Amino acid sequence: MNDWDVRVTVNGVPHRRTTQARTLLSDFLRHELGLTGTHVGCEQGACGSCTVLVDGEPVRSCLMFAVQADGQQVETVEGLAGDAELSGLQDAMMREHGLQCGFCTPGVLMTLTAAERAGCSAEEAAGPQLGGHTCRCTGYAGIRAAIERHWSRRKDS
Ligand code: FES
Ligand code: FES
Numbered sequence: 001m002n003d004w005d006v007r008v009t010v011n012g013v014p015h016r017r018t019t020q021a022r023t024l025l026s027d028f029l030r031h032e033l034g035l036t037g038t039h040v041g042c043e044q045g046a047c048g049s050c051t052v053l054v055d056g057e058p059v060r061s062c063l064m065f066a067v068q069a070d071g072q073q074v075e076t077v078e079g080l081a082g083d084a085e086l087s088g089l090q091d092a093m094m095r096e097h098g099l100q101c102g103f104c105t106p107g108v109l110m111t112l113t114a115a116e117r118a119g120c121s122a123e124e125a126a127g128p129q130l131g132g133h134t135c136r137c138t139g140y141a142g143i144r145a146a147i148e149r150h151w152s153r154r155k156d157s
Contacts, residue, residue, distance in 0.1 A: 011079030028066035048133035051107035077106035122151035
């Protein structure tokens, strides 16, 4: 018996699926739930593209089995924007041209969202937090400018 019953809440929506024990959380999100905003790059935990939040913590979804997320809350990039507007971070990324091909962007946004919630400074966000992500387009200048813009807007509000 290799099939497991997985119940998981993703972006506030409860899901229940039967899946193989070996199914990665990244594949579960993309192929079972159709949430293709989570990208898969290295599949080795190195690039950060597949980062999602599980119970609020950033995780590499290519290193986690879907069954390990059973009963937990998962957040993906699809859950960041409201019905009519982007999240503050998404808006800053757009305005500062923080993405080129956009492949790394969902993972970067999820890590930065967790960093923001944890009260990280802009320096921490642009340094160690962003350091866990590989942008193949070498677009870090724009991402750092977006972090600067977003964190300074928060200070001013
Ligand atoms: S695809 Fe998961 S860390 Fe690269
Ligand atoms: S924008 Fe292309 S990989 Fe980062």
